[in-house]
Amino acid sequence: MSLKTALHASTSLIALAGAVALGLFASPALAADPIKIAVIAEAQAIAGASMPQAAQLAAEEINAKGGVDGRKIEIVTYDNHSSSADSVRAFQRAVNEDKVNAVIASYISEVVLALEPWAARLKTVMVTPGAASNEITKAVHKDYDKNKYTFHGYLTSASLALSVCDAAKDLLVDGKHTKTAVIMSEDAAWTKPLDIGYQECLPKIGLKVLDHIRFSPDTTDFTPIFNKIEAAKPDVIITGISHVGVQPTVQWKNQQVPIPMFGISSQATNETFGKDTNNAAEGVLYQGVSGPDLAITPKSLPFAEAFRKKYGNFPSYCGYTAYDEVYYLADAIKRAGSTDSDKMVAALEKTDWEGTIGRIQFYGKNDEFTHGLKYGKGLITGAMLQWQDGKQVPVWPKDVAKGQLKFPSFIKLTAN
Amino acid sequence: MLAFQILIDGFAVSALYALGAMGFTLIFGVSGVLNLSHGAIMVAAAVAAWAAASVLHTGTYTGALIGIAVALIMSFATYFAVVQPIQRSRRIPNEEKEIFVLTGTLLWGIMIQELIAYFFTNNAKTVLPIIEGVVNIMGVRTPQNEIFTAVVCCVVIALLWLLVNRTRTGKVVLAASMNPRGVTLLGHELTSVYIVVWAIYGVLAGLAGVLLGMFLGVSSYSVGPLTASAFSIVVLGGLGSVSGSLIAAFVVGYLETLTAYLINPAYRTIPALLLLVVVMYIRPQGLLGRR
Amino acid sequence: MGSFFKSRLFFISLGAVIIASTLPLYVSGYVLGLLTVAYYFGVFAMSWDLLFGFAGEVNFGPTFLIGVGAYTAGIVNAQYGLSPYICIVLGAAAAVIAGFVLALPALRVRGPYFGLTTLVAVLMLQNFVVVFADLTGGEIGLTIPDVITIDSHANYWIALGFMTISAAILYGLAQSPVGLVLQASGQDAVQAGALGFNIVKHKLAAFVVSAFFSGLSGALLVFYFGTASVGTVVDIAVGVNVIVAAVLGGRRTVLGAALGAIFLIVAGEFLRPTGELATFIVSAVALLVVLFFPGGFLGAALSREARQ
Structure with a gap:
């Protein structure tokens, strides 16, 4: 009998402790402060392991070119053990303790769906590099003012x-x-x-x-x-x-x-x-959306090669999307001229960025899949x-x- | 030919369950230990066999042997590092040793599992089958590897029976499972009996792990379900009864296969669980339990 | 245990609670959130200890009772929209009924078989949740519309208050004549029976009390998280952690169980920087405690006290 014991969550104390902590919001950072981006990933899974690595690579590239208006990008990573409760806790720690400006989180839809209300409550921009469920963008569409902080950086189901x-x-x-x-x-x-x-x-x-x-x-x-x-x-x-x-x-x-x-x-x-x-x-x-031999845009292969050189293996699909996400988050912050969450949301909505998986634009407030990636020829197929x-x-x-x-x-x- | 399909698939699954559960029940019979790191040891064996064959290119047979060797080492480590210290501890009252062994082996199993996930990720791995290809049995396309698995399981189970019933060492082990004090009176060191049993257990768990890796594949997520399934089979058969677990393994294996084929693969485990509940109510000592 | 020590333990506990209740004044919301969960978990561990440490019954399925309480509360809220407080009461009531149903047959059997029956109960509940996914949310989890409050200070005080009251009741019960009968029947049921005590009735009472606090705590936890899932309130892994917490803190101490639970959660958080190895390290530490300090934290402290 294969009974789902899943002792993997072993310290499910950890699993249980999706701590709920409200009240402390990141104070506006000074101009010279680094821009902090949290990466909450499934570090023990192959798909998840590429996320923080790719994000780090993107941050280093951006920093080497002077950062965003002189501010460096700093990646803070968290392992969520593929568990929703762990992710919620990591999200809270990222926002309340580590004062990050944006969060890149998970390839599991269940996890992202659990985080979405927290992105709303803590008013923090969150982008997922790998989850697919339509529900993520549907929630944004249904209650835009509350859930507008969530962006879907991968194709919807x-x-x-x-x-x-x-x-x-x-x-x-x-x-x-x-x-x-x-x-x-x-x-x-x-x-x-x-x-x-x-x-x-x-x-x-x-x-x-x-x-x-x-x-x-x-x-x-x-x-x-x-x-x-x-x-x-x-x-x-x-x-x-x-x-x-x-x-x-x-x-x-x-x-x-x-x-x-x-x-x-x-x-x-x-x-x-x-x-x-x-x-x-x-x-x-x-x-x-990616592959070691797949040149979707001129950026795809150079990224894959740079990743392999640094980490010894090719990135998973979440690696490509996470890499792009750091870039267009940085781009949005630059355009917004601020790390204020609401201004970032407004700037992200105007994103038009050629990434490694195609040309990235988000569906708007009135589209069915608000904040989902636009699908189609010339964009992402x-x-x-x-x-x-x-x-x-x-x-x-x-x-x-x-x-x-x-x-x-x-x-x-x-x-x- | 659905009936044959069920007959053949059910047999392979059951034989594998039996192999996994027998070592587990043997240890309980002889030393009263329920080893909750069982699943972790099986997965460790399969992952080691995979790593040896696919990463170090040692070849399939050597890989399988390495897997079994790893399980043997793990088995001894479990005994010497966790079980024996608890059994000898003077600070733990005797009536509570059981719960301490359970807690201890469980924590130990989690440690093994976490290390596997750390070094080999939690994605599933499959051991390269020793025999590939398929044969057609009565219209059922059967992988030869499945037949191989079933044959190895049967041979090993037969060998175990011979070992326990026909050799001197085996008889001492059998005697120890019935009356440990009597065995010591006959001049046998109980510790050496335990070592023999843990060695047998290590080989059985390793073999079951490697075969499972070839047949279905394993990941660090399999640890819990494997322990739980061995546990349920052993309970159903009667704790400590080797032949009881053998029968229970086939009952559970066929019940699951029937459910998966005839009702819905998603409900696979439920009827066996219900049976377990019924048996616990009517006959709590299990099918062939002595108590 | 002398009455002097009892009073000393009382003062230490009182001091700890007073200090704990002032924490919101100087620690961050994040730490409060962590401790809030730890306190609910502490109640799980204490309820388990009442059953194991005093009645001598190894309940492998604490999450059966926790899960029934949590899911009942959650489902009632999601389906009928009743106020969380009514849902929590209903959750606790359902856990008591579930405890009763489980205990009647389970107490007929002894030793490992009792444990196995409780284990099977958890597996059945887990399958139930998955099969009736429309009602329970299945493996994805149930989203609950209401929460008690989103203020971290209020949540913290609710959890602390709840744990303190539970601890007082459970500890008091364990020290009372009923507790002594339980302890006697746990160690030698035949003799305790011969002395004229109705063992089954006492054990049943212990089971029901344990179920009540487990279910209540599970229901409160659900309204704190805003979600109920197999992974957080039913999975055997959660039950295992309850047991580890109780053994770690010290069996037969009730209060130690809460200590163990807080330790496990806080340690897991401290080790977060070690990333993937955090679980490994926590398990290794717990194993070392089990092997070398089988009395647990409070057990070790108590025996030192006794020697002095």
């Missing part, structure tokens, strides 16, 4: 679903005459809107959804799930996984499930994924990559593609 569908149209429907699909996603806050998005857009591009399977993120044995999927006889599995990744991929290969996996698979974006799965990742297709020979090869969109689709022999994709 709805945009992610669109990105996957756009890629599937070109690669599968037009390229391989694929007709049917099964959606396989983990039960989590970010996949609810994702699945809704999938169910809307897949039929539109000509993929019939035969079944829709949601499973607990605690699942370790995926045999029954793959079995059920195979029984439906789809041409492709559309994935929405993040908390799991290595295990389903390895079991997919060990059981030689003859259906390709295509969609969101956050762990597959990690450079170490090939090694973690003993190359079972071969042929896995995943949506990403994301990309589709495939694991081939132990490498992450961009295959979509065409202008950045470096290779053709290639599958291991056990995959029986309807050939054209």
